[in-house]
Amino acid sequence: MYNFAYHKPASLADAVKILSADPEARPLAGGQTLIPVLKQRLNKPSQLVDLAALGLAGIKVSPTALTIGAMTPHAAVARSAEVRKAIPGLADLASWIGDEQVRHRGTIGGSLANNDPSACYPAAVLALGATIKTDRREIAADDFFQGMFTTALEPGEIITEVAFPLPVEKSAYEKFRQPASRYAMVGVFVAKGPKGVRVAVTGAGQNGVFRVPEMEDALAKSWSPDSIAAIKVSPDGLVSDIHGSAAYRSHLITVMAKRAVAKAG
Amino acid sequence: MPQVSLKVNGKKVTVEVEPRTLLVELLREKLGLTGTHIGCDTSQCGACTVHLNGDSVKSCTMLAVQAEGAEVLTIEGLARPDGTLHPMQEMFREHHALQCGYCTPGMVMSAIDLVNKHPEGLTEEQIREGLEGNLCRCTGYHNIVKAIAAAWEIMHGKKAARAA
Structure with a gap:
């Protein structure tokens, strides 16, 4: 790892202030992506700004929103009785990100700011x-997700919390994991x-996360796995790599969507 | 160089480190606690697993400076001063849950956290899922899973530990 200056x-x-004054400075949240990247010398920040002492961890519920602090680790979201009650699909999603050790350190804010296409x-x-609430807006x-590893965040802008509107009637997540890395090949x-x-x-998606309007319309009319069984996302624009072709990922999207709908009940 | 103060296996330590020093490097190189292993460079294998304030973490995937003020428990902190093994270590021995032993410290640390967090019980599937972040290249996991299930019984008082 190249050396850097550390601030907390x-x-x-x-x-x-530190991040805005130095374009080579990087924020450090849970570090479960950033530190492996630094270990491989794929990145050479001048300074790391540790966000751990800013009081950004925590979960709040109001009648209209579930708010999760940016530094809340995945394990805390997964275990939160409040999250399980308000948005069970969100707690479930958090419960199988990476592995247990990663879930103890990795944070929602870090995941969103990084916007890994398989996150x-x-x-x-x-x-x-x-x-997504930040220090300034x-x-x-x-509007937030703008392509692979790209977000609407400005240089030096820090996510403070994420507000999920309530009440949520149905929610569920399903993913097909790449067998070795366990990242979502399709989620x-x-x-x-x-x-x-x-x-x-x-x-x-080659440009990261995306919505499927055809499935949304069909599910709005009838919430059942059958109503989306015939809807296929075109392989154009989907990722194709040694783990699976774009056509295979297209097939998996429908399968995972059907399973998620069934899981949501 | 920055200083970091933390508790390791119940003992307060203050050490000078570089900002880039990993927690595992602090443990192994500065404190001589070589029971915590480094099995990969990619944060995948879990051999370096320790407890940080009661949670299992990969000590190769955090900076030593991030552990400021924290309580760290390593494999060396498990057995009693008289040498009596922790029930998890004892069950790993009993069930032959290791062959070469390289992944074992990380497996044991992950397993203890898993058992601690599930007083209500642990299914075989939960144990296998719980070991997602620990790779073993020789025993094939089967006896590790058995050892953890047996240790759960002892750690939650369902069965007495064998007299040492």
Whole structure:
């Protein structure tokens, strides 16, 4: 690993100040992606700004929103009785990201800011129509994800929390894992809530997470696996690699979507 | 160089580290606790698993400076001072849950966290899922799963530990 300067600011303003003044500085959340990347010397930040002391972890529920602090680890979301009650599909999704050790460190904010095309959280955030809150503004999920590893975040902008609108009537996530890495080759989150019926797919798109309007329309009319059984997402624009062709991923999207709908009940 | 202060196996330590020093490097190289292994460079194998404030984490995937103020438990902190093994270690021995032993410290640390977090019971499937982050290249996991199920019985008081 190349060396860097390390900071652990005690206020959000200080963190933003360091990151804004130095384009080579990077924020450090749970580090479950960033540290492996640094170990491989694939990135050479001048400074790391540890977000652990900013008080950004925690889960709050109101009648209209479930709000998860950006530094909340996956394991805390998975085990939260409040999340399980309000949006069971979200707790379930968090319970099988990576592995147990990763879930103890990895955070929702880090996952969203990184926007890995195979990450699980973007599917839930998009399908549930969540709002990403930062140090300076609120960004709708529909505007946040802008392609592989690309988001609407400005340089130095820090996610503080993610608000999921309530009440959510149905929610579920299913994924087909790449057998070795266990990342989602295809993951589908289905939801019925204040933003309507929404279906979001991760792992498959060349531009990262995306919605499937045809499935959303069909499920809005009739919420059942059968109603989407004949709907195929075109392989054009889907990922094709040694683990699976675009056509295979296209097939998996329908299969995972049907399973998710069945799981949501 | 920055200083980091933490508790390792109940003992307070303060060590000078580089910002890029990994927690596993602090444990192995600065403190001589070589029971925590490094089995890969890609954060996948779990041989370096330790407990950080009671949660299993990969000590190769966090910086030593991130452990400031934390309580770390390593494989060396499990047995009693008189040498009596932790029930999980004892059950790994009893069920022959290791062959070359390289992954064992990480397996044991993950397994203890898993058992601690599931007082209500653990199915075989849950044990196998719980070991997702630990790779073993020789025993094929079968006896590891058996050992963990047996240790659950002892750790949750369903069965007495064998007298040492």
